[in-house]
Amino acid sequence: MQPSPLPSASERRQRVHRAVRELLAEQGFRISMDAVAARAGCSKQTLYSQFGSKQGLMQSVMRERLDLTAASLDRHGQDPRQTLIDFALEHLEHLCEPSVVATCQLLSAEAHEFPEQAQTLYRDGCDTLQQRLASWIENAMRKGQLRHDQPHLAAELLLSMIVGLDFERQRFAVPHRARPSARRQWAEYAVDAFLRAFATAGVPPAATAPLLQNN
Template sequence: MPSFLPSFAAIQRRQRVHAAVRELMSEQGFRISMEAVAARAGCSKQTLYAQFGSKQALLRSVIDENLDLATVRLDEPGDDLRGTLIAFAMEHLAHLCDPSVVATSQLLTAEAHQFPEEAQALYRDGCDALVQRLATWLAAAMQRGQLRHDDPHLAAELLLSMIVGLDFERQRFAVPHRQSVMARRRWAGFATDTFLRAFSAESTGAAASP
């Protein structure tokens, strides 16, 4: 039976291309071109189109890789709800503390009104997809009786808001933020514990949303 696994060279090329896209997004925002990506990655434009098909598909490939890295902890087996959520929070906070991520966010926010379709697609494929993955995981925990039953999408959005807090805004405005791993871990634990208390299976708070 023939193997459909990508070759090592193809994997390396994809990694170079993804790295080039991330670098260029922090420098050029939505204006990046396939020509610029090819030049930065050291390959031809024809190779990019052959592998990804279009600029939009290439951007989705990069976003999907980021999502896979951000949610890898949610794929691990086990019943340690707190440990899994803290690990997820630490991965997410580490990503948001990357200076290139902050620079990219600042540039894309400034350009969003000029590229509304691209901005909406980026939000849908990135932020919305992250909420969906987390909501799916929370829904499974609710079904197992580990969390009280409620709207998993609202719970996922709430949890992400609690994890990020104001720290990303602090970075965007160049004021002191939780730069150290210790500071991020303390916040991740606080946010996770607060969320778990609110959604405890034994909670007798407000009724679940219809």
């Protein structure tokens, strides 16, 4: 019998990232490099060699997630409405994962004990996502696809519209938009409302479909 092929560098990285995500939901800010190494099946020295530090490891995990969420913003030639809907759907799907809800609940509860780590996590996650969306919006404004305004504030507004109250519903264990069809209709509603608010002169508002129930 031939020996199993060694995992590629990408597979090893994915295994480490998966270990970090799992441990964050279980241990919050108390996660250690020892715990990650044990869960991922590698040595702590390997982690330090590959990521440099615990902060570098966390940044790598956050960067991977942000790249997935913001992938539609990097596509060229796509209709702006479809770009934002794809972005919204990816973001909502991520926030609908039970492990993400558990992680956010735990990290929120511990933030006052680990203020520096909490601020770094926010900067590398939420703040960076807002900046990437703001850059796309600013470019769309430059092209005349959106009305000129403050792109950073517009990005914050759009993110708030996309998430709505659904993440809070999950945190408090009440019915939410668990079905992809419900999330899609909400994403379309939020994006179309945003596009109407920032429409340039002469651009007709997009038509919206009636909303489904949360679940």
